[in-house]
Amino acid sequence: METKYNDIIFKEKVVSLFEQNRAQIGANDTTRMSKERDVAFKQFKKVGFPNKKMEAWRNTNLKDVFAYNYNIQFSPADEKPELIEAFQCNIHNFDTQTITLYNGWYLSEDKHLITLPNGTIIGSLAQAIKEYPELVQKHYNKYTNIEENGLIALNTAFSQDGIFIYVPDNVKTYKTIQMVNILDKEDNLFIQNRNLIIVGKNAKLTILHCDDSYNYSRSFTNTVTEVFIDEGAEVDHYKLQNLNDNSTLINTTYFHQELQSKLTTNSITLNGGLIRNKINVVLNGEGGEANVFGVYLVDKEQHIDSQVFVDHAKANCNSDELFKGIIDDNATAVFNGHILVRKDSQHTNASQTNRNVQLTDKATVYTKPFLEIYADDVKCNHGATIGQLDEEALFYIKSRGIGDYDARLLLLYAFAAEVINKISIATLRESIDDLVKKRLRGELAICDQCVLQCKDQENTYEFKIDISKI
Amino acid sequence: MLKIKNLHVSINGKQILRGLNLEVNRGEVHAIMGPNGTGKSTLANVIAGKPGYHIDKGEIIFKGKNILELPPEVRAQEGIFLGFQYPVEIPGVSMTNFMRTAVNEHRKYKGLDPMPAGEFLKLMKEKQQLVEIHAKLTNRSVNEGFSGGEKKKNEIFQMAMLEPELAILDETDSGLDIDALKIVANGVNKLKTKDNATIVITHYQRLLDYIVPDFVHILFDGKIVKSGGKELALILEEKGYEWIKDESPN
Ligand SMILES: Nc1ncnc2c1ncn2[C@@H]1O[C@H](COP(=O)(O)OP(=O)(O)O)[C@@H](O)[C@H]1O
Ligand SMILES: [Mg+2]
Numbered sequence: 001m002e003t004k005y006n007d008i009i010f011k012e013k014v015v016s017l018f019e020q021n022r023a024q025i026g027a028n029d030t031t032r033m034s035k036e037r038d039v040a041f042k043q044f045k046k047v048g049f050p051n052k053k054m055e056a057w058r059n060t061n062l063k064d065v066f067a068y069n070y071n072i073q074f075s076p077a078d079e080k081p082e083l084i085e086a087f088q089c090n091i092h093n094f095d096t097q098t099i100t101l102y103n104g105w106y107l108s109e110d111k112h113l114i115t116l117p118n119g120t121i122i123g124s125l126a127q128a129i130k131e132y133p134e135l136v137q138k139h140y141n142k143y144t145n146i147e148e149n150g151l152i153a154l155n156t157a158f159s160q161d162g163i164f165i166y167v168p169d170n171v172k173t174y175k176t177i178q179m180v181n182i183l184d185k186e187d188n189l190f191i192q193n194r195n196l197i198i199v200g201k202n203a204k205l206t207i208l209h210c211d212d213s214y215n216y217s218r219s220f221t222n223t224v225t226e227v228f229i230d231e232g233a234e235v236d237h238y239k240l241q242n243l244n245d246n247s248t249l250i251n252t253t254y255f256h257q258e259l260q261s262k263l264t265t266n267s268i269t270l271n272g273g274l275i276r277n278k279i280n281v282v283l284n285g286e287g288g289e290a291n292v293f294g295v296y297l298v299d300k301e302q303h304i305d306s307q308v309f310v311d312h313a314k315a316n317c318n319s320d321e322l323f324k325g326i327i328d329d330n331a332t333a334v335f336n337g338h339i340l341v342r343k344d345s346q347h348t349n350a351s352q353t354n355r356n357v358q359l360t361d362k363a364t365v366y367t368k369p370f371l372e373i374y375a376d377d378v379k380c381n382h383g384a385t386i387g388q389l390d391e392e393a394l395f396y397i398k399s400r401g402i403g404d405y406d407a408r409l410l411l412l413y414a415f416a417a418e419v420i421n422k423i424s425i426a427t428l429r430e431s432i433d434d435l436v437k438k439r440l441r442g443e444l445a446i447c448d449q450c451v452l453q454c455k456d457q458e459n460t461y462e463f464k465i466d467i468s469k470i
Numbered sequence: 471m472l473k474i475k476n477l478h479v480s481i482n483g484k485q486i487l488r489g490l491n492l493e494v495n496r497g498e499v500h501a502i503m504g505p506n507g508t509g510k511s512t513l514a515n516v517i518a519g520k521p522g523y524h525i526d527k528g529e530i531i532f533k534g535k536n537i538l539e540l541p542p543e544v545r546a547q548e549g550i551f552l553g554f555q556y557p558v559e560i561p562g563v564s565m566t567n568f569m570r571t572a573v574n575e576h577r578k579y580k581g582l583d584p585m586p587a588g589e590f591l592k593l594m595k596e597k598q599q600l601v602e603i604h605a606k607l608t609n610r611s612v613n614e615g616f617s618g619g620e621k622k623k624n625e626i627f628q629m630a631m632l633e634p635e636l637a638i639l640d641e642t643d644s645g646l647d648i649d650a651l652k653i654v655a656n657g658v659n660k661l662k663t664k665d666n667a668t669i670v671i672t673h674y675q676r677l678l679d680y681i682v683p684d685f686v687h688i689l690f691d692g693k694i695v696k697s698g699g700k701e702l703a704l705i706l707e708e709k710g711y712e713w714i715k716d717e718s719p720n
Pocket of ligand 1: 481482484486504505506507508509510511512513
């Protein structure tokens with residue numbers, strides 16, 4: 001029995017749920033956090049959910065999302081899933097440290113926070129607030145902007161758990177840390193994770209952030225992640241999304257970069273009902289470098305929205321954005337890039353590119369690159385394209401004896417590969433490469449295991465035509 | 471091997487070929503010459519199966535079969551090769567993978583297993599030498615960033631890899647300096663056997679000093695208006711295309 005809800009009704013429900021559960025929601029808060037929670041709640045009450053009248057939400061309508069009722073879990077479920085082992089990523093030669101959120105709650109067999117031999121702390125944010133309140137408080141909610149939209153405010157008001165990672169100064173984490181969000185619940189869940197990642201001076205961290213569905217249930221996830229990258233530090237961040245068609249994921253990440261730090265973030269969207277990836281980067285120290293990449297493959301009625309805001313707050317920084325997408329059937333892709341070069345940010349190098357292949361007449365693409373430049377000595381460029389497969393190239397390939405289906409696949413794969421090739425970890429690149437090939441062939445299911453562990457690990461995936469390197 | 475009968479072709483309602491006849495047998499080299507815009511590339515593209523052309527009339531028989539209904543990949547597998555006037559750049563598809571796929575698709579058509587990787591690499595090397603193409607180019611994306619000359623050599627390299635029965639080389643000489651021209655011509659000559667045939671389309675007589683044709687045809691206004699031996703190219707060179715215009719009936 002499904003009741004029709006619109007955003008106002010859902011807002012009222014959420015507001016009253018917050019008020020009823022206020023004590024439990026903020027049980028571990030420090031005084032400051034508690035205050036900020038109330039401020040955020042007030043903000044949400046004032047503005048509500050984003051709607052189409054807002055410029056940044058013009059092409060992403062949450063109306064249909066609110067047509068369903070959602071439930072919120074205010075404490076982790078008692079029953080523990082048996083799949084914790086199954087989600088350990090076992091890409092050949094790819095050694096990861098896996099941390100898992102299960103329906104939004106940190107999942108662990110014993111401790112909720114562990115310290116690796118090199119001093120890196122990983123685990124539950126809720127636990128970190130208890131054990132390291134000073135450290136958390138120094139960064140928590142410092143890089144978000146609750147006025148950006150109602151969902152950011154709502155997350156700040158509601159969030160109870162999420163992932164916490166702290167890499168001390170000068171520590172280079174030798175393992176990739178894999179954050180896995182698993183959704184597995186029969187009833188419609190509304191989840192609001194909050195993740196905090198702190199990377200110390202000259203430290204190095206590689207994170208793989210996976211969003212996976214375990215079944216076909218409806219869900220609505222509103223995640224906010226803050227990443228602080230201190231002087232000279234380096235972060236390699238990969239986001240891999242393979243959610244079912246009934247899922248809504250609003251993913252907002254704030255990267256805050258200090259002097260001479262380096263960030264590479266790559267969002268790989270293989271499947272999902274409605275996904276919005278909002279990426280905010282503040283280059284807050286000279287000599288910073290931010291590479292923001294993404295590739296999305298959508299079909300059916302899917303909707304992908306990529307929003308990138310890069311703030312060149314200091315001089316002498318480089319940013320490079322490349323987003324590419326293949327849009328099939330009735331799917332929709334939205335790209336909004338915004339580069340802000342502030343008045344004193346001389347010698348900025350900024351580039352922004354969005355390219356789309358629209359495979360059908362019914363597929364829709366909205367792309368809007370935007371440069372806002374106040375400094376005069378800068379190099380900035382942007383470009384956006386929406387096109388079909390190149391007919392001349394198709395004929396060229398076919399004229400060598402390669403059939404229509406394979407010729408198209410070859411071109412689509414080549415198109416996506418430009419982004420995949422930017423993945424610097426070879427084993428990860430190969431696995432993602434396989435997933436993309438599978439996806440293009442329409443053979444990628446919502447895995448009943450971690451997306452990187454698709455059934456036959458022994459055989460890497462190959463096209464019928466062989467385009468693997470020889 | 472190839473018989474074109476009374477071929478009429480139009481694009482977007484504009485008639486390009488108007489009653490073209492041509493017969494090519496195994497072991498022969500034919501040259502097709504003619505001024506710009508006269509329909510030479512149209513003819514080559516229509517034989518190879520490029521979409522977008524409307525066949526108003528006529529037929530193209532290749533090895534006894536009318537190929538007009540066949541898709542381009544099947545025509546290629548049947549043994550037709552088109553050397554493009556303007557080879558297409560395909561970023562992200564490496565030459566090696568492209569050729570390996572193409573070679574294996576040809577083999578599959580013939581009922582053969584895919585070529586083992588080692589054997590394939592050996593074949594690549596051998597054919598690279600034939601057209602003096604740098605091995606580095608084959609690691610790059612197809613034609614991407616290749617110079618004009620490199621693109622043309624790359625066409626002949628692909629022809630060498632696929633060993634077609636009928637090769638149609640559309641202005642493979644244009645934009646080549648004399649050294650590159652010699653290399654390309656030399657490659658084509660080495661690939662010649664008594665069982666295959668070549669059609670070279672060219673604007674200038676120059677190429678025919680190196681690839682000596684058995685027959686020369688002059689295409690004008692969508693028709694072959696004159697055919698002859700290799701001396702026809704020399705007359706044409708001397709008298710210019712104006713001569714054809716005067717000679718041609720319409
Ligand atoms: N896509 C097209 N649409 C309309 N006309 C075309 C198209 N392609 C070629 N043509 C015309 O067809 C004629 C023959 O072109 P083409 O076969 O390329 O000549 P050639 O190779 O002899 O220089 C020219 O007049 C050219 O303008
Ligand atoms: Mg031409």
